[in-house]
Each structure stands twice: as C-alpha cells, then as structure tokens.
Amino acid sequence: MNKLLIALVAALSFSGLVQAQGNIEAGKAKSVTCAACHGADGNSPSDLYPKLAGQHATYLIKQLQEFKSGERADPIMMGMAAVLSEQDMQDLAAFYASNAATPETAAPEIAAAGQKLYMGGSGDDKMTACSACHGPRGNGLELAKFPKISSQYPAYIKTQLINFRSKARANDPNGMMSDVAAKLSDAEIELLSKYIAALH
Structure with missing residues (x-):
C-alpha cells in the first residue's frame, strides 16, 4: 500500500498537480531584496508596484516563472526573477501569501x-x-x-x-x-x- 501511495504522489508531482511547498520563514528572509518596491510584508509603499500580500501562492509562482522566462516582460522584475530558483519562488510565494493586504476604500x-x-x-x-x-x-x-x-x-x-x-x-x-x-x-x-x- 505504501508503494502505491508513493507511486501516486510521484505521478502527481511529475504532472504538476502536486507542487513542493514553500517555507514562509525562508521566504521572509529572501524577501529582503523585494522590500524596496513591495514593502516588508508585501504591502507596497507605492501604487506603482502591486501589493503581493495575501496573493495566492500559485499565482505568484506563475508570475515569477514568467518573468524569468520572458513570457511576462518587465525590465525590473525580469532581472530580479532571473536569479531565483524554483525553491526561491516557492518560499517567496508562501511568505507573501501568508500576509494580509491593507484594505482600500471607494466612494x-x-x-x-x-x-x-x-x-x-x-x-x-x-x-x-x-x-x-x-x-x-x-x-x-x-x-x-x-x-x-x-x-x-x-x-x-x-x-x-x-x-x-x-x-x-x-x-x-x-x-x-x-x-x-x-x-x-x-x-x-x-x-x-x-x-x-x-x-x-
């Protein structure tokens, strides 16, 4: 039974249905280089840059992967993502997803x-x-x-x-x-x- 479970998890991982989990504390440490634009907790100090706090981890990983591949173009982010490993992306995404975005209001x-x-x-x-x-x-x-x-x-x-x-x-x-x-x-x-x- 254990062999069957291991084989199933391996198959799902290979197909992309199961992803490695990011480490929040590791992501927090790695986010220091992101803080100037995105804030210490993912709430950017400027509306020129998006709030990352509270965003889905899978979406953040997708964007980082696409900045790295060039599928999404942005001169700053392409340079930042170029040096990230898949684990770095997982960790950063886990950290930002764990925080809450500051609310906005409308008339x-x-x-x-x-x-x-x-x-x-x-x-x-x-x-x-x-x-x-x-x-x-x-x-x-x-x-x-x-x-x-x-x-x-x-x-x-x-x-x-x-x-x-x-x-x-x-x-x-x-x-x-x-x-x-x-x-x-x-x-x-x-x-x-x-x-x-x-x-x-």
Missing part, C-alpha cells in the same frame, strides 16, 4: 456603478462579468491561478487593464484578460479599478 457612487459592471458584465458588447473568474469579493481562484484582485491599488489595477487591452501584457491564459479588457472604455477601466480595489 458609495463608485461602489454602486462598479458593482453592476463587475458582477454583471456589459450586455451591449457581451463582456464577461469579472466575478466569473475573480469571484464576488475579488478573491480569485487559486487552483485556476486566477489572482486575488481585491485590496490591490486602484492605479495598479488600472495599469494592468490598460496593458491587457493594448496587449502590452499578454501572459493571461488563452488571452482571456485581453479579450475582456479590449471591450472596456477608459471610463469603465477607471470605474472597475476603484471598485475592485475596495472589495474585501
């Missing part, structure tokens, strides 16, 4: 208008509701590597939506985000960015 009028678009999409151009992948509270879906987007800086969300729309960022599975963002106006991106940030 009542933003919340009302943003909720309609986020939850229902746009009937006119058949835009899929954001909640279909990211959930009603913006918590994403870790198994599918859909990120947590709530409590993120509005300015960072806005930048990413613009980048997906222009295809300056194209590391989304099957072009899903590019397809959605292509249907968004500047005003809708502004609205969604503020609404999504305040979800928690």
